[in-house]
Structures are given as structure tokens and as C-alpha cells.
Amino acid sequence: MRRDGTFIAVEVGDQAAADATLAHALAEACPVDIFAQAAGGKLEIVQENLDECVLCRLCLDAAPEGAVRVLKLYDNEAVLA
Numbered sequence: 001m002r003r004d005g006t007f008i009a010v011e012v013g014d015q016a017a018a019d020a021t022l023a024h025a026l027a028e029a030c031p032v033d034i035f036a037q038a039a040g041g042k043l044e045i046v047q048e049n050l051d052e053c054v055l056c057r058l059c060l061d062a063a064p065e066g067a068v069r070v071l072k073l074y075d076n077e078a079v080l081a
């Protein structure tokens with residue numbers, strides 16, 4: 001799944017997005033609530049919060065490598081590493 005804000009986009013692999021444990025970890029990790037858990041535990045990306053991203057990388061640390069990508073739309077979609 002991918003959601004785009006004006007400046008930031010977030011992409012999460014389908015398998016990771018269906019993992020309730022990971023969804024919970026991401027919802028806990030992000031300081032600006034870009035991740036939430038839908039009913040049934042599935043991950044939601046909160047569209048209206050995307051541009052609040054502070055590039056802290058906590059979501060990258062909380063997920064298996066490559067499962068979450070944060071893209072800087074203002075910088076030719078550079079991937080936060």
C-alpha cells in the first residue's frame with residue numbers, strides 16, 4: 001500500500017501491512033501518528049498526517065528491512081534511509 005501527501009509518501013509492503021503485530025509497532029513508533037491499526041489489526045496509513053513526518057526513521061527501525069519506505073516527494077522521491 002502507498003499513500004501520498006504533498007511532501008511525503010509512505011509505502012508498506014502488502015504482507016507487512018497485514019501483520020497486526022507490525023501494525024501495532026508502527027502505530028506506537030511514529031511520533032506524528034502516520035500509522036494506525038484498522039479493525040482486525042491491519043495497518044492503516046493516515047493520509048492527513050503524512051506531511052507531518054519528521055524523518056525520524058523510527059518506523060524503519062520498527063519494521064523488517066525494506067518493509068516500510070518513506071519517500072520525499074519534494075526531492076524526486078528520494079527514499080529515507
Ligand code: SF4
Nearest residue numbers: 030053054056057059
Ligand atoms: S520517519 Fe518518523 S515521522 Fe516519518 S513516518 Fe516514520 S516514524 Fe513517522
